[in-house]
Amino acid sequence: xxxxxxxxxxxxxxxxxxxxxxxxxxxxxxxxxxxxxxxxxxxxxxxxxxxxxxxxxxxxxxxxxxxxxxxxxxxxxxxxxxxxxxxxxxxxxxxxxxxxxxxxxxxxxxxxxxxxxx
Amino acid sequence: xxxxxxxxxxxxxxxxxxxxxxxxxxxxxxxxxxxxxxxxxxxxxxxxxxxxxxxxxxxxxxxxxxxxxxxxxxxxxxxxxxxxxxxxxxxxxxxxxxxxxxxxxxxxxxxx
Numbered sequence: 145x146x147x148x149x150x151x152x153x154x155x156x157x158x159x160x161x162x163x164x165x166x167x168x169x170x171x172x173x174x175x176x177x178x179x180x181x182x183x184x185x186x187x188x189x190x191x192x193x194x195x196x197x198x199x200x201x202x203x204x205x206x207x208x209x210x211x212x213x214x215x216x217x218x219x220x221x222x223x224x225x226x227x228x229x230x231x232x233x234x235x236x237x238x239x240x241x242x243x244x245x246x247x248x249x250x251x252x253x254x255x256x257x258x259x260x261x262x
Numbered sequence: 263x264x265x266x267x268x269x270x271x272x273x274x275x276x277x278x279x280x281x282x283x284x285x286x287x288x289x290x291x292x293x294x295x296x297x298x299x300x301x302x303x304x305x306x307x308x309x310x311x312x313x314x315x316x317x318x319x320x321x322x323x324x325x326x327x328x329x330x331x332x333x334x335x336x337x338x339x340x341x342x343x344x345x346x347x348x349x350x351x352x353x354x355x356x357x358x359x360x361x362x363x364x365x366x367x368x369x370x371x372x373x374x
Binding site: 239 | 297302306307
Protein backbone atom coordinates (compact mmCIF):
# COMPACT_ATOMS: atom_id res chain seq x y z
CA UNK A 145 0.00 0.00 0.00
CA UNK A 146 0.93 3.66 -0.31
CA UNK A 147 3.27 4.78 2.44
CA UNK A 148 4.16 8.28 3.55
CA UNK A 149 7.02 8.87 5.94
CA UNK A 150 7.91 11.87 8.02
CA UNK A 151 11.23 12.78 9.51
CA UNK A 152 11.91 13.41 12.26
CA UNK A 153 9.15 11.75 14.26
CA UNK A 154 9.82 14.13 17.11
CA UNK A 155 12.05 17.12 17.70
CA UNK A 156 12.83 19.37 20.62
CA UNK A 157 14.44 22.70 19.88
CA UNK A 158 15.24 25.99 21.54
CA UNK A 159 13.19 29.07 20.94
CA UNK A 160 14.46 31.05 17.95
CA UNK A 161 15.85 28.13 16.01
CA UNK A 162 14.46 26.75 12.74
CA UNK A 163 13.25 23.22 12.30
CA UNK A 164 12.81 21.32 9.03
CA UNK A 165 10.32 18.48 8.72
CA UNK A 166 10.41 16.14 5.73
CA UNK A 167 7.47 14.36 4.17
CA UNK A 168 8.18 11.60 1.67
CA UNK A 169 5.95 9.39 -0.43
CA UNK A 170 7.83 6.11 -0.47
CA UNK A 171 6.18 4.08 -3.19
CA UNK A 172 4.23 6.56 -5.26
CA UNK A 173 4.60 9.99 -6.78
CA UNK A 174 2.74 12.95 -5.36
CA UNK A 175 2.30 16.23 -7.19
CA UNK A 176 0.29 17.48 -4.25
CA UNK A 177 1.05 17.20 -0.56
CA UNK A 178 -0.73 18.82 2.35
CA UNK A 179 0.51 20.03 5.70
CA UNK A 180 -1.63 20.02 8.84
CA UNK A 181 -1.05 20.93 12.43
CA UNK A 182 -2.85 19.42 15.36
CA UNK A 183 -2.94 20.70 18.92
CA UNK A 184 -3.57 18.25 21.77
CA UNK A 185 -7.07 16.81 21.75
CA UNK A 186 -8.02 18.91 18.76
CA UNK A 187 -8.64 18.27 15.11
CA UNK A 188 -6.30 18.67 12.16
CA UNK A 189 -6.07 22.16 10.74
CA UNK A 190 -4.94 22.46 7.15
CA UNK A 191 -1.97 24.80 6.92
CA UNK A 192 -1.03 24.68 3.26
CA UNK A 193 -1.13 22.80 0.00
CA UNK A 194 2.28 21.95 -1.40
CA UNK A 195 2.53 21.64 -5.16
CA UNK A 196 5.55 20.13 -6.85
CA UNK A 197 7.49 22.71 -8.78
CA UNK A 198 5.41 25.68 -7.70
CA UNK A 199 4.67 27.82 -4.69
CA UNK A 200 2.64 26.47 -1.85
CA UNK A 201 -0.89 27.69 -1.24
CA UNK A 202 -1.42 28.73 2.33
CA UNK A 203 -4.67 28.73 4.28
CA UNK A 204 -5.96 31.94 5.73
CA UNK A 205 -4.15 32.92 8.88
CA UNK A 206 -1.04 30.83 8.23
CA UNK A 207 2.12 32.89 7.98
CA UNK A 208 4.03 32.10 4.80
CA UNK A 209 7.30 33.45 6.13
CA UNK A 210 6.92 31.47 9.32
CA UNK A 211 6.15 28.13 7.73
CA UNK A 212 8.27 27.68 4.62
CA UNK A 213 7.22 24.88 2.32
CA UNK A 214 9.30 23.41 -0.48
CA UNK A 215 8.13 20.66 -2.80
CA UNK A 216 11.19 20.06 -4.91
CA UNK A 217 10.40 16.59 -6.20
CA UNK A 218 7.45 14.28 -6.75
CA UNK A 219 8.26 12.39 -3.56
CA UNK A 220 9.44 15.04 -1.11
CA UNK A 221 7.94 18.09 0.55
CA UNK A 222 9.55 19.94 3.42
CA UNK A 223 8.08 22.24 6.05
CA UNK A 224 10.47 24.58 7.81
CA UNK A 225 9.27 26.28 10.97
CA UNK A 226 11.41 29.38 11.12
CA UNK A 227 12.37 31.11 14.37
CA UNK A 228 10.27 28.67 16.31
CA UNK A 229 8.56 29.75 19.52
CA UNK A 230 6.80 27.72 22.22
CA UNK A 231 3.41 28.45 20.64
CA UNK A 232 4.59 26.59 17.53
CA UNK A 233 4.78 23.41 19.56
CA UNK A 234 2.35 21.04 17.93
CA UNK A 235 1.90 17.81 16.03
CA UNK A 236 2.58 18.36 12.33
CA UNK A 237 1.13 15.87 9.87
CA UNK A 238 1.57 15.67 6.13
CA UNK A 239 -0.48 13.85 3.54
CA UNK A 240 0.17 13.04 -0.07
CA UNK A 241 -2.09 12.47 -3.01
CA UNK A 242 -1.08 9.80 -5.49
CA UNK A 243 -0.54 11.35 -8.94
CA UNK A 244 -2.32 8.36 -10.45
CA UNK A 245 -5.29 8.48 -8.06
CA UNK A 246 -7.61 10.26 -10.41
CA UNK A 247 -10.75 8.56 -9.17
CA UNK A 248 -10.02 7.62 -5.58
CA UNK A 249 -9.53 11.02 -3.95
CA UNK A 250 -7.58 9.25 -1.25
CA UNK A 251 -4.81 10.97 0.62
CA UNK A 252 -2.15 9.03 2.45
CA UNK A 253 -1.06 10.42 5.77
CA UNK A 254 2.34 10.41 7.36
CA UNK A 255 2.82 9.36 11.00
CA UNK A 256 3.31 12.94 12.15
CA UNK A 257 6.12 14.95 13.73
CA UNK A 258 5.84 16.19 17.27
CA UNK A 259 7.58 19.54 17.67
CA UNK A 260 8.36 20.89 21.12
CA UNK A 261 9.89 24.34 21.36
CA UNK A 262 11.47 25.18 24.69
CA UNK B 263 -10.50 26.22 8.80
CA UNK B 264 -12.71 23.50 10.13
CA UNK B 265 -15.59 22.35 7.99
CA UNK B 266 -17.93 21.42 10.75
CA UNK B 267 -18.68 19.70 13.95
CA UNK B 268 -18.80 16.17 15.14
CA UNK B 269 -20.86 14.86 17.96
CA UNK B 270 -20.52 13.59 20.45
CA UNK B 271 -17.12 15.04 21.33
CA UNK B 272 -16.50 12.01 23.48
CA UNK B 273 -18.19 8.63 23.71
CA UNK B 274 -17.65 5.85 26.21
CA UNK B 275 -19.24 2.46 25.60
CA UNK B 276 -18.90 -1.13 26.68
CA UNK B 277 -17.21 -3.66 24.44
CA UNK B 278 -19.76 -5.29 22.16
CA UNK B 279 -22.00 -2.24 21.96
CA UNK B 280 -22.42 -0.14 18.85
CA UNK B 281 -20.89 3.31 18.53
CA UNK B 282 -22.44 6.06 16.44
CA UNK B 283 -20.68 9.29 15.57
CA UNK B 284 -22.17 12.16 13.64
CA UNK B 285 -20.56 14.77 11.44
CA UNK B 286 -22.01 17.95 10.04
CA UNK B 287 -20.45 20.13 7.39
CA UNK B 288 -21.11 23.49 5.82
CA UNK B 289 -20.35 23.55 2.11
CA UNK B 290 -21.03 21.39 -0.92
CA UNK B 291 -18.66 18.47 -1.11
CA UNK B 292 -17.22 15.99 -3.57
CA UNK B 293 -16.95 13.24 -1.01
CA UNK B 294 -16.71 12.65 2.72
CA UNK B 295 -14.13 10.45 4.39
CA UNK B 296 -13.73 9.01 7.84
CA UNK B 297 -10.37 8.60 9.54
CA UNK B 298 -9.20 7.06 12.74
CA UNK B 299 -6.32 8.30 14.89
CA UNK B 300 -4.80 6.53 17.82
CA UNK B 301 -3.36 8.83 20.45
CA UNK B 302 -0.36 10.74 19.16
CA UNK B 303 -0.23 8.81 15.92
CA UNK B 304 -0.99 9.35 12.26
CA UNK B 305 -4.33 8.93 10.56
CA UNK B 306 -5.77 5.76 9.14
CA UNK B 307 -8.27 6.03 6.29
CA UNK B 308 -11.43 4.08 7.08
CA UNK B 309 -13.96 4.73 4.38
CA UNK B 310 -14.91 7.19 1.65
CA UNK B 311 -18.46 7.98 0.56
CA UNK B 312 -19.17 10.05 -2.52
CA UNK B 313 -21.74 12.83 -2.66
CA UNK B 314 -24.04 10.71 -4.83
CA UNK B 315 -23.98 7.78 -2.40
CA UNK B 316 -26.21 7.45 0.63
CA UNK B 317 -24.75 4.50 2.49
CA UNK B 318 -21.60 2.45 2.46
CA UNK B 319 -20.36 -0.55 4.41
CA UNK B 320 -16.91 -1.84 5.20
CA UNK B 321 -16.63 -4.70 7.66
CA UNK B 322 -18.05 -3.46 10.98
CA UNK B 323 -18.31 0.09 9.67
CA UNK B 324 -21.42 1.66 8.21
CA UNK B 325 -21.41 5.20 6.90
CA UNK B 326 -24.39 7.24 5.81
CA UNK B 327 -24.45 10.55 4.01
CA UNK B 328 -27.33 13.01 3.78
CA UNK B 329 -26.30 15.85 1.48
CA UNK B 330 -29.58 17.69 2.01
CA UNK B 331 -28.82 17.94 5.72
CA UNK B 332 -25.07 18.19 5.16
CA UNK B 333 -24.45 15.42 7.63
CA UNK B 334 -22.89 11.99 7.87
CA UNK B 335 -22.77 9.26 10.48
CA UNK B 336 -20.31 6.51 11.23
CA UNK B 337 -21.56 3.39 12.95
CA UNK B 338 -19.13 0.88 14.41
CA UNK B 339 -20.90 -2.34 15.29
CA UNK B 340 -19.85 -4.85 17.93
CA UNK B 341 -17.14 -2.55 19.22
CA UNK B 342 -13.85 -3.82 20.58
CA UNK B 343 -11.39 -2.30 23.03
CA UNK B 344 -9.01 -1.90 20.09
CA UNK B 345 -11.50 0.51 18.49
CA UNK B 346 -10.58 3.07 21.15
CA UNK B 347 -9.32 6.07 19.19
CA UNK B 348 -10.34 9.46 17.85
CA UNK B 349 -12.49 9.47 14.75
CA UNK B 350 -12.59 12.33 12.29
CA UNK B 351 -14.72 13.06 9.30
CA UNK B 352 -13.13 15.01 6.48
CA UNK B 353 -14.79 16.60 3.50
CA UNK B 354 -13.26 16.92 0.06
CA UNK B 355 -14.16 20.21 -1.55
CA UNK B 356 -15.95 20.58 -4.85
CA UNK B 357 -13.12 22.57 -6.36
CA UNK B 358 -10.02 21.00 -7.88
CA UNK B 359 -7.86 21.63 -4.83
CA UNK B 360 -8.26 18.12 -3.37
CA UNK B 361 -8.17 19.74 0.06
CA UNK B 362 -9.60 17.84 2.99
CA UNK B 363 -11.26 19.82 5.73
CA UNK B 364 -11.56 17.96 9.01
CA UNK B 365 -14.33 17.92 11.54
CA UNK B 366 -13.72 18.40 15.23
CA UNK B 367 -13.53 14.68 15.98
CA UNK B 368 -15.05 12.20 18.39
CA UNK B 369 -12.96 10.50 21.06
CA UNK B 370 -14.22 6.95 21.48
CA UNK B 371 -13.41 4.84 24.52
CA UNK B 372 -14.44 1.20 24.41
CA UNK B 373 -14.30 -0.34 27.86
CA UNK B 374 -13.34 -4.03 28.05
